[in-house]
């Protein structure tokens with residue numbers, strides 16, 4: 025916990041990016057008690073302006089920024105940038121909340137979803153806290169309450185991930201390719217591996233030796249770390265879809281103990297950060313995720329293929345709860 029009465033000095037690294045911009049918005053929206061905010065990015069952006077509530081901030085160069093005297097830094101500029109600059113910020117006494125995957129498996133860096141394992145940072149005073157992968161966060165908001173009640177043993181999940189997960193340039197690519205299609209031009213992929221407009225891409229990030237992609241293995245490894253168990257395996261297929269903001273996931277799980285579907289619905293209805301839809305009400309990324317803080321769950325049902333299996337669909341704003349909001353909630357818990 026860090027405590028100050030006169031507000032905190034907060035730096036946002038990657039302030040010109042898809043997540044960094046929303047980090048600034050959320051700090052302002054939630055009235056995080058700041059005394060000063062620094063917007064940091066690459067030297068390319070120095071002098072540009074970004075919004076912080078009604079104010080604008082002039083972007084500074086991360087490379088030459090001195091973190092001494094700064095309380096909290098939210099990093100979202102890519103893994104290699106965090107690898108280089110987050111330890112430097114932490115050594116200067118600033119608590120780093122890192123949105124990249126770089127420190128997520130480091131035993132010295134807690135991996136936190138505040139609603140699930142926030143208590144792990146209640147005595148945290150110095151160092152780096154890792155923000156989990158966007159797909160893991162939204163899945164675990166739904167799965168943690170079920171796991172506590174009946175022990176989840178196995179998860180099968182197919183993700184439907186929006187292009188904002190690959191940054192602003194991927195969002196621009198989707199827009200450009202959609203226009204290309206309407207003008208009878210062949211879309212040219214530059215950021216993503218294949219055309220994304222009117223298409224889906226059945227792999228996200230590079231392949232590991234076991235045939236899964238790194239994104240899929242993040243869901244497996246991070247789930248085990250956050251739920252503090254090696255007894256769960258996550259069999260994920262991560263798919264990029266032509267949606268700007270909001271990830272969907274079709275989740276199928278099995279529990280160790282029997283539990284009724286109605287009891288699971290009750291658990292989820294009362295779970296923090298969750299909006300549970302009943303019957304045939306549907307949650308879609310565009311209508312129920314983008315711009316929303318809550319993770320929405322619908323289509324909860326018994327898996328016909330397994331007596332202790334459950335299936336559901338979950339959507340969330342990957343830029344907010346999957347990244348920026350989760351990071352700000354971690355910061356809020358640190359100062360609470």
Ligand code: A2P
Pocket residue numbers: 037038039040041042043044064065066067068069086087100101102105190191192193
């Ligand atoms: P910049 O705009 O100066 O390149 P996104 O995930 O939307 O692509 O955003 C990436 C963010 O990370 C941007 O704010 C970008 O700043 C920042 N970034 C990229 N490379 C660097 C770097 N070398 N040093 C600092 N920030 C960087």
